[in-house]
Amino acid sequence: xxxxxxxxxxxxxxxxxxxxxxxxxxxxxxxxxxxxxxxxxxxxxxxxxxxxxxxxxxxxxxxxxxxxxxxxxxxxxxxxxxxxxxxxxxxxxxxxxxxxxxxxxxxxxxxxxxxxxxxxxxxxxxxxxxxxxxxxxxxxxxxxxxxxxxxxxxxxxxxxxxxxxxxxxxxxxxxxxxxxxxxxxxxxxxxxxxxxxxxxxxxxxxxxxxxxxxxxxxxxxxxxxxxxxxxxxxxxxxxxxxxxxxxxxxxxxxxxxxxxxxxxxxxxxxxxxxxxxxxxxxxxxxxxxxxxxxxxxxxxxxxxxxxxxxxxxxxxxxxxxxxxxxxxxxxxxxxxxxxxxxxxxxxxxxxxxxxxxxxxxxxxxxxxxxxxxxxxxxxxxxxxxxxxxxxxxxxxxxxxxxxxxxxxxxxxxxxxxxxxxxxxxxxxxxxxxxxxxxxxxxxxxxxxxxxxxxxxxxxxxxxxxxxxxxxxxxxxxxxxxxxxxxxxxxxxxxxxxxxxxxxxxxxxxxxxxxxxxxxxxxxxxxxxxxxxxxxxxxxxxxxxxxxxxxxxxxxxxxxxxxxxxxxxxxxxxxxxxxxxx
Numbered sequence: 066x067x068x069x070x071x072x073x074x075x076x077x078x079x080x081x082x083x084x085x086x087x088x089x090x091x092x093x094x095x096x097x098x099x100x101x102x103x104x105x106x107x108x109x110x111x112x113x114x115x116x117x118x119x120x121x122x123x124x125x126x127x128x129x130x131x132x133x134x135x136x137x138x139x140x141x142x143x144x145x146x147x148x149x150x151x152x153x154x155x156x157x158x159x160x161x162x163x164x165x166x167x168x169x170x171x172x173x174x175x176x177x178x179x180x181x182x183x184x185x186x187x188x189x190x191x192x193x194x195x196x197x198x199x200x201x202x203x204x205x206x207x208x209x210x211x212x213x214x215x216x217x218x219x220x221x222x223x224x225x226x227x228x229x230x231x232x233x234x235x236x237x238x239x240x241x242x243x244x245x246x247x248x249x250x251x252x253x254x255x256x257x258x259x260x261x262x263x264x265x266x267x268x269x270x271x272x273x274x275x276x277x278x279x280x281x282x283x284x285x286x287x288x289x290x291x292x293x294x295x296x297x298x299x300x301x302x303x304x305x306x307x308x309x310x311x312x313x314x315x316x317x318x319x320x321x322x323x324x325x326x327x328x329x330x331x332x333x334x335x336x337x338x339x340x341x342x343x344x345x346x347x348x349x350x351x352x353x354x355x356x357x358x359x360x361x362x363x364x365x366x367x368x369x370x371x372x373x374x375x376x377x378x379x380x381x382x383x384x385x386x387x388x389x390x391x392x393x394x395x396x397x398x399x400x401x402x403x404x405x406x407x408x409x410x411x412x413x414x415x416x417x418x419x420x421x422x423x424x425x426x427x428x429x430x431x432x433x434x435x436x437x438x439x440x441x442x443x444x445x446x447x448x449x450x451x452x453x454x455x456x457x458x459x460x461x462x463x464x465x466x467x468x469x470x471x472x473x474x475x476x477x478x479x480x481x482x483x484x485x486x487x488x489x490x491x492x493x494x495x496x497x498x499x500x501x502x503x504x505x506x507x508x509x510x511x512x513x514x515x516x517x518x519x520x521x522x523x524x525x526x527x528x529x530x531x532x533x534x535x536x537x538x539x540x541x542x543x544x545x546x547x548x549x550x551x552x553x554x555x556x557x558x559x560x561x562x563x564x565x566x567x568x569x570x571x572x573x574x575x576x577x578x579x580x581x582x583x584x585x586x587x588x589x590x591x592x593x594x595x596x597x598x599x600x601x602x603x604x605x606x607x608x609x610x611x612x613x614x615x616x617x618x619x620x621x622x623x624x625x626x627x628x629x630x631x632x633x634x635x636x637x638x639x640x641x642x643x644x645x646x
Contacts, residue, residue: 072200073237073333076226077209078272080244080263085280086316087243088141090307091209092148093317094241097326098205099149102338106203107145108196109138109158111211112218116162117155128381131567131622132157133540134550135512141209143382143622148317150627152540156199161218164191184221192225193232214242214266223270239332242267242274243307246281246289255281257292264297275332276303276325284308303328313385314350314626318343349392349626356397360422360640362387365403365441367429383427383455386624390633396641405434408441418444423612423640428456428569428619432481439465446613451639453632454615456570459605460490462615463574463582466607470585473578480572489582491575493601510573513565514553514593515541516603516618520562522590523614524604527631528564536628537565556594564591566603566618573617574602591616612639 077091088109095105115121118129119137130143136155146153168191172182180187200206210222230238244260260279267274277293279285285306294301305323310316320326321343330337366380384400391398401421407413418424424445426438438458442465445452454462460478467476467489475482478490518525518534528534541563544554557563579589579602591604607613614632624630 070233070237071204072206073204073239073335074196074200074226074229074233075205075207075239075241075329076272077207077241077243078223078267078274079210079213080242081213081215081259081266082245083213085243085245086307087209087211088144089148089313089316090241090243090278091141091207092144093320094325094329095145095205095207096148096317097320097341098329100341100343101326101330104202104204105149105207106199106205107142107149107153107157107207107209108199109141109145109209109211110222111139111158111160112216112222113160114162114165115160116166117158117160128379129569130382131511131569131619133513133565133567137511137569139211140381141211143385144313146622147385147625148314150625156195159192159195161221164188164195164221167191185224188221189225189228192222193229196225196229214263214270220270223267223272227271236334239275239329240267240272241276241278243278243280246279246285248282255283255286255289257289257296260293261296273297274299276305276329278305278307280307280309282309312350312353314346314353318347318350346626352392352395353388353397356391357395358641358644359397359399360391360637360644361399361401361420362423362425362640363401363403363418363421363441364425364427365405365408365438366427367405367431367434380427382619382621382624383425386621386630386633387425387637389624389626389629390637392626393629393634394637394641396637398637403441405437405441407437409434409437413437415444421450422644423451423453423636425453425636426455426458426461428458430457430480435461435481439468443469446607446610449611451612451636451643452614453612453636454605455621456568456617456619459615459617460572460574462605462613463489463578463587466582466585466587467578470587471578471581473581478572487578489575489578490572492571493573493595493599509571510568510601512550512553513540513544513567514603514618515544515555515557516564516566516591516593517558517561518564518591518604519588522588522604523606523612523635524590524632525562527635528562531629531631531634533564533628533631534562537563540565556597558594565623566616566620567622568618570617576600576602611643612636 077087079085079087095107099105117137118139128140130138130140132155133152134155138158142153168187210219212219244263246255248255290301290304293304305325387398424441438461442462464476467473473487476487476489477485479488544550586608588606589602590606592600592602594600604616620630620632
């Protein structure tokens with residue numbers, strides 16, 4: 066008998082309701098297969114016509130995830146990286162905009178030799194081409210199709226994966242349906258009808274699920290499981306209960322209670338490569354769920370409210386990075402989401418800030434809430450309370466320091482006040498040229514850039530303690546071999562500790578003001594070299610402060626449960642020390 070070739074494909078689809086946790090389920094399956102010894106990659110398919118998530122408002126679509134190579138992607142790719150503890154590329158995200166753009170571009174170049182270009186086969190072939198390209202070199206490829214199976218825009222993708230199945234054989238492609246079982250209050254009974262409808266919709270595309278993961282408030286009982294088994298015509302052992310849980314990292318552990326990993330491998334006629342060791346994850350999840358200590362952290366952001374709802378997905382990676390750092394410090398982290406606009410207009414006063422053990426000012430764009438964030442930064446600096454600034458958080462920390470310590474009256478960022486007398490944050494023309502020539506991000510600095518760290522600084526000590534300097538050395542060597550991304554290295558100084566962090570911003574520290582700011586006690590402890598003669602400041606820290614640290618980067622994008630971000634680790638440790646003092 067001919068031996069099947071890798072990779073194997075697992076297609077994850079959602080039922081009649083979006084937001085049922087397809088991303089976490091996909092990431093958990095990937096983690097399980099990786100723990101069984103297989104080489105895994107993931108693909109997120111977003112059926113929207115946008116080319117990427119870069120222009121989507123966070124309150125509309127949640128956080129924009131940034132990859133090392135500058136991709137702006139749906140937040141589910143962040144779940145994949147956090148769970149699998151590996152880096153993915155912009156190629157791991159497929160959108161309808163990208164697919165149609167490429168097909169139209171090929172048509173204009175005459176690639177189709179006069180053919181009538183159609184949805185089938187040209188669009189479906191382009192989808193398959195991308196899937197195969199991403200899967201090259203891997204043993205398992207997990208494909209999450211966004212939205213629900215009933216969405217019109219998903220038809221080309223469902224056709225494409227079914228076509229892929231016909232090409233390589235059904236033994237190499239399996240389907241997982243994530244569905245939700247509601248329990249209406251007025252009935253008090255878990256209902257399977259939405260799941261039945263989802264199965265019916267999927268079957269209309271010639272696809273029948275090999276596994277059904279049943280999301281619900283409570284674990285699935287035998288009665289409901291039997292109903293689904295009969296309707297879906299699959300073994301009840303493949304109907305997996307997925308009840309709501311408080312900690313995301315509990316999901317793969319729960320799946321393994323049902324032996325999901327073994328069942329998936331059996332479905333592919335494969336055996337486990339090694340015995341998975343879940344002890345670290347189990348221990349970490351137990352710390353998250355039952356922490357020895359608890360700290361209160363204020364997250365001061367712009368993208369908090371929309372209408373009558375509060376949207377925390379805008380900063381999901383920051384919250385996750387805090388959870389990772391908390392687990393490493395054997396500490397729980399309670400986050401209060403504070404609207405910067407409420408601080409700015411006086412709805413939240415200084416006395417209400419006293420209850421917090423630390424403050425985070427995350428990234429963002431635009432003028433809304435800026436003065437509120439500056440008020441919080443000033444409060445943290447003057448009261449020796451741990452502060453961590455991310456991207457815009459660094460820029461506003463410099464604005465606050467310039468105004469109130471350096472006495473540069475009304476100092477500002479040119480993003481906020483283009484006519485400010487003291488533009489401590491501005492746009493660097495040479496950086497604009499570098500980015501435009503490389504065709505990444507328009508006028509934004511996107512993706513992972515090398516930073517030089519000053520030895521002896523707090524920043525250096527944290528990255529050294531967490532092993533990141535050694536870890537990032539591997540990725541820096543990879544960059545040297547990458548023609549498309551080598552510009553992210555910049556000018557490398559010899560014998561300087563180097564790290565990589567991801568960026569998504571447009572404005573930089575104005576180097577003309579660096580000597581004035583440093584003279585007053587703020588230290589620029591890391592920088593990126595555009596060239597031999599021009600630096601971009603990457604990190605700041607405040608001498609004599611308990612923990613006053615900020616970065617132009619988004620270190621939350623490289624934090625995982627297995628390897629927490631050094632800056633978040635240090636921030637949580639300092640906040641815990643304040644709590645216990």
